[in-house]
Amino acid sequence: MPPVDSRLSGPGQPQPDVLVIGGGVMGLWAALMAARAGLSVLVAERHRVGAGASGGLLGALMPHLPDRWNAKKQFQLEALVSLEDEISAIEAATGLSAGYRRCGRVIPLAGPHHRERALKHSRDATAVWDASGRTFSFDVLDRAPAASWPAGEAAASGVVFDSLAARVSPRGLLALLRAALEAMPQGRVAEGVDIVRLDPVARVARCADGTDIAFGHVVVCAGVAGFELLTGLEPRMLPRPLGVAVKGQAALFTAVLDPDLPILFDNGIYVVPHDGGYCAVGSTSEDAFGDAASTDGLLDDVIERALHLAPVLSRASLVERWAGLRPKAIGRDPMAGLHPEFPSVAVLGGGFKISFGIAHELARAVVRQIDGGSAGELPPSFAIGAHLEAARRVPG
Ligand SMILES: Cc1cc2nc3c(=O)[nH]c(=O)nc-3n(C[C@H](O)[C@H](O)[C@H](O)COP(=O)(O)OP(=O)(O)OC[C@H]3O[C@@H](n4cnc5c(N)ncnc54)[C@H](O)[C@@H]3O)c2cc1C
Missing domain, CATH: 3.50.50.60 (FAD/NAD(P)-binding domain)
Structure with missing residues (x-):
């Protein structure tokens, strides 16, 4: 041997x-x-x-939708709830910060049928988003909780605000x-x-x-x-x-933003405010790619869509462009x-x-x-x- x-x-x-x-x-x-x-x-x-x-840069802790409930969704719900206490206990022991915040998530609703579906999910959430004695909601609102977050035109039929989503600095x-x-x-x-x-x-x-x-x-x-x-x-x-690798690209900005702002999520685009004046934007989802580590025009498209969603970012400064490979099992x-x-x-x-x-x-x-x-x-x-x-x- x-x-x-x-x-x-x-x-x-x-x-x-x-x-x-x-x-x-x-x-x-x-x-x-x-x-x-x-x-x-x-x-x-x-x-x-x-x-x-x-x-990477994003660190969005996003729940599965509350419809068609199953063991996988229940497992994730309980994990998302328990993570908060886990992290705060380790932060207290080490004196370090993981930049965790249960900031919630806002999803713009572009049309009446999106709103209809969201109202159904809201009823679903009332039935299942309940773990460790805490309940969370998937509310349909006429207006975003914070002005221009997202931009008005993206949310013609209102927004969803979910109180379960959170973020962490990866x-x-x-x-x-x-x-x-x-x-x-x-x-x-x-x-x-x-x-x-x-x-x-x-x-x-x-x-x-x-x-x-x-x-x-x-x-x-x-x-x-x-x-x-x-x-x-x-x-x-x-x-x-x-399993396979699915490439993703993301970017980090510095911006004058309230760190309490919720995550913005729309059709695969995430805008994630972080502590210290940072805001992450992502992501591409690429099944086929050449160089795993490079960033390219696909990330430019994501940034453009993010700016459309959150125009305030047009005054932000780019800090980093980054790419990585997500492990996706068979x-x-x-x-x-x-x-x-x-x-x-x-x-x-x-x-x-x-x-x-x-x-x-x-x-x-x-x-x-x-x-x-x-x-x-x-x-x-x-x-x-x-x-x-x-x-x-x-x-x-
Ligand atoms: C652009 C992008 C955005 C994302 N956004 C989110 C998000 O918002 N929220 C979320 O939950 N997830 C997100 N993900 C997915 C998340 O990053 C991954 O699912 C997660 O990081 C995988 O963690 P892991 O520990 O399994 O793998 P990795 O983080 O890849 O770690 C594996 C480690 O193993 C090491 N290694 C590999 N082979 C060997 C070897 N033979 N010997 C020794 N060491 C080895 C590697 O160097 C690496 O450090 C995102 C991914 C990307 C690319």
């Missing part, structure tokens, strides 16, 4: 109970939950924390989670460690430099690269990809839990567009499973087995 990497698992650095692959929002929550459960944890990140999709949250993890004696982060292969029986991860890291459990949180690591465990080639739903054939392997990924609102509850459930507990309230469609079954199905 190749030697265990002495830098990471040698005498001074004992083999971790849990090796987490990936320093994004999924990996850091997984590591923190494992450390809280008393397990020793090593986060192996091939570049640096936040190098993947999690190091980079602020990663810094917060990392600080909380590294403040615990059993939590470590190693950047520049690229895991290329897993041996789930020998419980060893092979690094790109040829060294190995031994582990008790490994949690694959590698974003879009996670699909490949998992596919590497299959004895045969999968007929369908386990079943469209997130992937979370133990691997059905390799109990030493757990997975946390495929969060596509909603990772920031649910990662902490996925992590809590996965760590419970690692600790010998049940999958609890995780929806069955999140199970790794469900995704593998879809990927193993030969296209008919």
